[in-house]
Amino acid sequence: MKKIISSLVATLAITTVSLNAADYYASVDGDKITKADVALVLQDPRIDFSKLPKNAQKQVLEQIINKKLLAKQAIKDGIENDKAYKDALSKMKQDLAFQVWQKNELAKHKPSDSEIKSFYDKNKANFVVPTTLEASHILVKTENEAKSIIKQINSASNKSAKFTSLAKTKSIGPTGVKGGYLGKFPSNQMVPEFSAAANKLNKNSYSKTPVKTQFGYHVIYLKDKTAGKSLSFNEVKGNIAQMLVGNAYNKSVKEISDKLRKTAKIVIK
Incomplete structure (x- = not known):
């Protein structure tokens, strides 16, 4: 069972924050300070910003306000022409491109109920506590x-x-x-x-x-x-589905990577 679960790809999912138009705490020159901004500062999803003491909430917001003001000033000062900025932005674009592509690829591989049940029936011995x-x-x-x-x-x-x-x-x-x-x-x-x-x-x-x-x-x-005890199909159905998605994704990635490597110039020092 551990071997099967270890192949799951839950860690590959991209988490996004959905906000309503009014779901923000403050604004700087019209630029809203959202839950996503606050979460970036807190760096801990277990912390509930709304339950923090008022002075702590103020400190977090002040930090975000200063960051936004300084970022705006940096842009006015021409930071976008700085080589280090351009290099970092280029890397960020590549990382983001891969993450979004990865999310889209995972979404393509949705196993049917019959595939999930078939896997369960063939591997019942693995689903035992x-x-x-x-x-x-x-x-x-x-x-x-x-x-x-x-x-x-x-x-x-x-x-x-x-x-x-x-x-x-x-x-x-x-x-x-x-x-x-x-x-x-x-x-x-x-x-x-x-x-x-x-x-x-x-x-x-x-x-x-x-x-x-x-x-x-x-x-x-x-x-x-x-x-x-043996785990029932309903108890492990979700885990099997995730595992099959991961297997299909990994197979697809390997095929695409192998094809791209044939025409790429790769130098390893």
């Missing part, structure tokens, strides 16, 4: 140490508390200081021997025999287990 485990462990170097720890837990009235106490004093792993707590993780995330043993446990139970892995011998305590 694995079983999730929540566990702790005690890691020691030898099998005898692990057996001794299991015996101590067996004889304890509060086995969970005893497990945590032994993990803090006996475990050689980095989680020992946390009572061996590993957190929640996909069942297939750990090394195979550990995952197999943990999967066999019931909630709030521990391994009665040492579990050997490349790291040593483990005693595992399973706190919780959430069964995995």
Whole structure:
């Protein structure tokens, strides 16, 4: 599932701000200060300008006003004839041309419902959320140490508390200081021997025999287990559509790029 989602092209979309005629905060010689101007200054979409203190709003607007005034003056002073300005403008035009072209190309590739469903049917095995485990462990170097720890837990009235106490004093792993707590993780995330043993446990139970892995011998305590499930078509339909758009776009870009490269003079130093 991760592999499929990673190919999505949501980051390729161009975000635009739609404003009503009256949707502005101030004006400078008729040049309106819009939400887009404010967003450019704030540089953080999480900030709601309307909820900022009045003095902070004023500071932002004053900064934009000064910027517009200085930009107008720069144009009057002939900045458009400056080489650095021309070079920057040329690069900006190229970047903007590519972004708009990219947006238009993406819009051309809209998969049909039948294409999306067909992909889902052929790749159902990829649309699975694995079983999730929540566990702790005690890691020691030898099998005898692990057996001794299991015996101590067996004889304890509060086995969970005893497990945590032994993990803090006996475990050689980095989680020992946390009572061996590993957190929640996909069942297939750990090394195979550990995952197999943990999967066999019931909630709030521990391994009665040492579990050997490349790291040593483990005693595992399973706190919780959430069964995995297959994702329905409706749950992943949108993701599949985005992925198919991305694949079609990437194929188109490669074909166009390869064709253009044949007639372009390219020098790499």
